[in-house]
Amino acid sequence: MTFLRVIGFSVVLLGFYALFAQTLPQVEPDLSDPVEVSTDGLDMEGMIALGESLFTGKGTCTLCHNGMGRAPDTLEMDLAATFPSRLADPKYTGVSAGKTGPEAIEDYIRESMQHPSAYVVAGFGKKGSNDTESPMPTVDKAPIELSPVEMNAVIAFLQDRAGLDPTVPLPSADEAPVAEEPATEGMVEAPVTDALAAIDKYNCAACHNLKDSGADLGPELGGIANRMTRAQVMEAILDPNATIAKGFSAGLMPEDFSDEMHTSELLLIVDYLLALPEPAPQEETDEEEPLATTALEVIDKFGCAGCHDLDGSEADVGPRLQGVGQRMTREELKSAITNPNATIAKGFEPDMMPDDFGETIADSEMPLLLDYLMNLPE
Ligand code: HEC
Ligand code: HEC
Ligand code: HEC
The missing domain is CATH 1.10.760 (Cytochrome Bc1 Complex; Chain D, domain 2)
Structure with missing residues (x-):
């Protein structure tokens, strides 16, 4: 068993070196300066x-x-x-x-x-x-x-x-x-010797948020070491369409880095990417979200139907709200939403319902929601 694994591993490694040998230029670099x-x-x-x-x-x-x-x-x-x-x-x-x-x-x-x-x-x-x-x-x-x-x-x-x-x-x-650039007919440009220069040379920051470019045509690469192995990062650069990052389309990332890049440059870039920290968490995105203009949009935006049987969801994490207008005043209803732990519905646990709706639901959205719930038939 162990033996087989070892063989498997070296075959994979050999595969990798064979790939490099084929795809990365082995040509003597041309060291002349641009004319x-x-x-x-x-x-x-x-x-x-x-x-x-x-x-x-x-x-x-x-x-x-x-x-x-x-x-x-x-x-x-x-x-x-x-x-x-x-x-x-x-x-x-x-x-x-x-x-x-x-x-x-x-x-x-x-x-x-x-x-x-x-x-x-x-x-x-x-x-x-x-x-x-x-x-x-x-x-x-x-x-x-x-x-x-x-x-x-x-x-x-x-x-x-x-x-x-x-x-x-x-x-x-x-x-x-x-x-x-010097005439490069049949010649390959000299390799650059630091990672940032290599990233400039291949213009990675035009599409990825590297060097604070803010670009988002390609995925964020911060923290990539937490989700990809070294070999996967190399493959993503040399053969970008082998696997496509979630949420992005195939064919966007250039496919010819394997022809242009020197092995030394590839290694610099990969080391640099693997050392990138996770990006800082996004600022409050709720603020960016447009205001909801109907009750159902409010319910959708704040995920109420994920826990309550609303809009046909049949969820039962929280109590049924059908007929809630008959058992609560509008004020009580509002307080049940903005301050859910003040009183706990019978048969349910406290601290289940999010307790920040008082801040996150906008002043223009709250009346839409209250009108809708107050009028929900039994
Ligand atoms: C990273 C990708 C990218 C690069 C590199 C790039 N562009 Fe663009 N360019 C776009 C996109 C996307 C649009 C369309 C959006 C817009 O209008 O800004 C565009 C729009 C344009 C337009 C307006 C096109 C029209 O149909 O009216 C011109 C002109 C243009 N680019 C010229 C250039 C030139 C010249 C270069 C190189 C010096 C260049 N671009 C490099 C992505 C790029
Ligand atoms: C013209 C835009 C563009 C350029 C230039 C570009 N990329 Fe990409 N890259 C993408 C897109 C789009 C994806 C997502 C689709 C895919 O996986 O192929 C991607 C995916 C990746 C991935 C995989 C990320 C993941 O989460 O799976 C890595 C790693 C990567 N690029 C590194 C680089 C490096 C390094 C360079 C420069 C040598 C570069 N890219 C240049 C557009 C670009
Ligand atoms: C993560 C699940 C969850 C979400 C999301 C959620 N709730 Fe609740 N909700 C509960 C639970 C559990 C209770 C019962 C415990 C309590 O009273 O705090 C409850 C109680 C209530 C009550 C009091 C019902 C009663 O009979 O006393 C109202 C009203 C209510 N939720 C409305 C809403 C609205 C409106 C939203 C969306 C803005 C929402 N909830 C989102 C879980 C949730």
Whole structure:
């Protein structure tokens, strides 16, 4: 028995090393620094080309803007139609609201990059924000950090794709040069040597709440050591669709980390994640919950039917409330809800019913609830 287990274990381990050997680059790292390219003298063709390489490369835009549904599929959409319709949307109140023409579109694209929440494309907002908050990172801040010239290049690229003549200024001689990644044709970038740099390099914080990014496209990773083994965390990074975190959809997390990441980087990231403390407990969420506007919503919001036979629940942890208006005054009923341990219903134990409804049920919700219960027929 023990013997079998040991064999099983080493087979699993071997499997893991075999996986690494196959998937992680074994290529000698290219240790040259990024090349500084002067943008002086760049013409508009050059700007458009630079914009394209930024969109798919350093800008990491295609991490989200692709066909997977996590952001508008910008490179496939008909931008000539999309941009004007955004500006005309009555919900759009940003810098170009009510304007038309290529300059207005230039401003709209720049605003989308610097203030993503100025307009949130319907259906793409942060969960629970009702499309008022964008999950897109601000691209002129870390970790993406595009310079003004680089943002202009991206705008030129998108304007060109929308069939417009780009309206952005060409870079001048005194503008800072653009750092271009060294040609990586057939070569692999040098590994970084600390965990936070690795997390920046692969942009994990764009989707996970790492480095206080607050991002929530992917699960919270704080306290992950309490729910996943080291091997599971590695698998989640190298083969994200093997198991899908509860509440999230498949296909969202990039699948190509196994091609790009050095083993040393993977180990740094995994050690870092496994050491992350549990996130601080959420602030009182009751305050965020919208006010209930009908008695049944109040009952639903505070879970009364989980214990009482209400709304057809047939629960019997607490007494039947049918006909309660005949045996209690409205005042007594209110006190039974807000101060349940003052008198205990016959045949039931104290301290069963939550004793904080006095604070959590809003002033506008209490009368709805009382009216409903007072009128419940026998
Ligand atoms: C982490 C995911 C993510 C990354 C990375 C990202 N975006 Fe976005 N972007 C979104 C989402 C989601 C939306 C839709 C919500 C909104 O309107 O803000 C969006 C919206 C936009 C819009 C408005 C689109 C429209 O149809 O009107 C533009 C323009 C844009 N992004 C450009 C960029 C550029 C340029 C980059 C790279 C420099 C980038 N994004 C990187 C997620 C991302
Ligand atoms: C474009 C968004 C995106 C990026 C970038 C991203 N992730 Fe994810 N990640 C997700 C989503 C969505 C899930 C949940 C679905 C799934 O399990 O595949 C996830 C799941 C995970 C899980 C499993 C969590 C769990 O609770 O099961 C881990 C671990 C993880 N990601 C780590 C990383 C690391 C490390 C990086 C950077 C190297 C990274 N992710 C980059 C979106 C992303
Ligand atoms: C976790 C279970 C639980 C929940 C949730 C709960 N109750 Fe109760 N409730 C009880 C129990 C047990 C009693 C009997 C003991 C007592 O009187 O405190 C009781 C007693 C009462 C009484 C007094 C009945 C009587 O005949 O004396 C009223 C009225 C009442 N609950 C209303 C509510 C309302 C309204 C809600 C939702 C806002 C609610 N309860 C939620 C368990 C619960």
